[in-house]
Amino acid sequence: MMKREGLVAVLSGFSGAGKGTIMKHLLEEYPGRYNLSISATTRKPRTGEVDGREYFFKTKEEFEQMISEGKFLEHACFNGNYYGTPLDYVKNLTDQGKDVLLEIEVQGALQVKKIFPDAVLLFVTPPSADALKERLVGRGTETPEEIANRLSISTRESQLMEKYDYLIVNDDLETAVQDVHDIIESEALKTLRNKANIEEMRSELKKFAKGEENS
Ligand code: 5GP
Secondary structure, three states, X not given: OOOOOOOEEEEEEOOOXXXXXXXXXXXXXXXXXXXXXXXXXXXXXXXXXXXXXXXXXXXXHHHHHHHHOOOEEEEEEEOOEEEEEEXXXXXXXXXXXXXXXXXXXXXXXXXXXXXOOOOEEEEEEOOOHHHHHHHHHHHOOOOHHHHHHHHHHHHHHHHHHHHOOEEEEOOOHHHHHHHHHHHHHHXXXXXXXXXXXXXXXXXXXXXXXXXXXXX
16 A cells, blocks of 8 residues: 555644643654644744744744745734744645644634645643643743733633534543544544545556456
8 A cells, every 4th residue: 555645633722731742742652653843933932942943933024024925834923923834844744645743823723724624623621721720820930910811812712612623631641642643543544535545456456357357
């Protein structure tokens, strides 16, 4: 069998839902299996972040130039900064039959389907709103105002949850990681992603049929 078509899996979720941790575990537990897209952003690097590893850090002018050149698969404004997924990177990998993971917010996630209609959209949530607030408070990295702001963004984002294909409840981390992996594995087996394999099987079968006629 030949290689199947690569798929794009998009993970979004509330701030504090643990989507970054799920991504990290997927990459560590299945080495070489997934490719993580690195986004461009106009937000300033946080302590410890490296250009080209967490993000490609850009000025507003550079980012707007990239938008006008059609360099993004999707882009959105979040909390006053631009974020965008590089189109070439994702396209090159999927063309080679490789699967790409995007960790992006909801506005951008819904745009991805315009270019990749078969993209798989997964939404990560903690088991309850109380658990979400506790996680944000527990992180200790945000002020009470920032926490209130993140929770109001979450309220808005919750209106779009049904637009996603799957809901991942991140209660137990290992279960959530396994759920995401299992969903992607099942999606990869869909016939629509295996058109080349189906065609190959058909044409080989035709050869047999011809052979029979000649024998
Ligand atoms: P942070 O600034 O905390 O790294 O990210 C803020 C939000 O932007 C997160 O929800 C993250 O998933 C989202 N994000 C990161 N990269 C992209 C991107 O390329 N496109 C979009 N639409 N959102 C992104």
